[in-house]
Amino acid sequence: MDKELHIPGIGLGFRREMAEDMIALTSGKPDFIELAPENWMGMGGYWGKILRRATEAYPVICHGLSLSIGSPDELDMNFLRSLKSFLDEHDVQLYSEHLSYSKCDNAHLYDLLPIPFREDAVKHIAERIEVVQDVLERAMVLENVSYYTPVAAEMDEATFISSIVNESGCKLLLDINNVYVNAFNHQYDPKTFLSSLPLASVAYIHMAGHEQVAPDLIIDTHGQDVIEPVYELFSWALPKLNPVPVLLERDFNIPEMSVLVGEMNNLRNLAHKAWSKQTC
């Protein structure tokens, strides 16, 4: 499955607000796009046409929202089967999700809640990853999420993530901005944190902006430009990683496409500098 995951390059999150602009790009185009399957599954009409045009123009990676891998609830097998159909239809080779939960008591919350960093949660999630991979017939890639408070933790975040990767064999989506946000919010050193992750398992990288809402709190909004300290952390991490796809996320306060192209160029230059001896 490793071979299937390898889609190197710099990508851009595909959102409705910028869909037409992204499809129309003639220069500075992303190497791939990433979209949330839940926002496009079963969609006909205007948005169905937009999706077809986008998937004809770009390779597609999918980043899910509602799988809820860390939930106490049972996996939603109907949803998984629909998801597989969508991934197959659009020839999506890389599917990632969040290491969090978004559904509980049979009710979706549509946001990412922090999983207790505990050994039983590790085993629970590792079992579910196997099921998901079997149904989707794809390797699962899980993202380290931003969290604003630990909840009933019995281990630290890096141990939790590493344990899940080791136990399940899943791949890691390394969100550099989330590392920065968590390090700021929980007052630890982001480089030490990064060094303690299973970096050989990183299959994909996310970069994004955030918003500081209090002197001691950053919220992961994807609504601002990527800031310099996050670029620096990205540059620091790259030599420790295999060449993998890098995605720029921008979900709110979407600027002119030229600004996003500029940010993608920044990422491309940094990745090229770090991985110049390998294909990027």
Add this chain to the structure above:
Amino acid sequence: MEQTDVLKQNTSSIQGALARYCREGAAIDLPGITPGRLEHYRRLVLNVVHGILSEAYPIAARCLGSSKWGELVEQFFANHKCHNPQVWLMARELLDFIEETAYHEAKGLPFLPDLLLMEWTEIEVHSMPDNTTPPSTPCPDSQLLSTHLVFNPHYKLLHLSYPVHRIHLDDFEPKPGNFFLLVFREEKSGKVQFVSLSPYFATLLDTVLQSEGIDVLGAKNALVEAGIHAPKSIHEPQLVYFLKSLQDKQFIFGKVA
């Protein structure tokens, strides 16, 4: 809640408590949390829900005003278990909640289910999966009544009890009645059109659409057999005019090529 073998009851309970706090807002005491941070989770969760519902139902949100609308959204999210993993489809569940709880009756908003249904139908028709139709050619007026017509497959026919399609936000005290609305998606642009129909035209159109291979005269005769007669003011010229207008609007694509 289903339990797996490996997830301990205590962990599951903590996760459930956090989720319930986000939905309902009642204060909780969880172990190992950073003071003042849980509130952000509820705020972020509600931001998503408010955003989706306000975008889906802009007329209802304005009609109710921010206070009543905000109360409805939070009541819905606290008391209804949203089952759809696709967040845009969560908006449909607001309508389910209203109907299941009779919220509109308790709040003196009898028109609310119809208003939400009309707004939801616009989303549904705009996004419904693409269907194909047989090749067609424009149908001459002289053949509209007696030819097998090809209809736009992306539509809904609504029967409303309040005239929410004629809503005026500044002065809205609708009187109940029988109102029919054809909602369909333009083939080329993907835009959604609304066409107000008289009860007879709505019934006739519904009969044609529900009966495979029937022409309009056949549907008219079937209605007569069922005891439903055209109003005295409606004769063949009016029927032809009605069908021609639907062809002009591209709800009728034409006749089978």
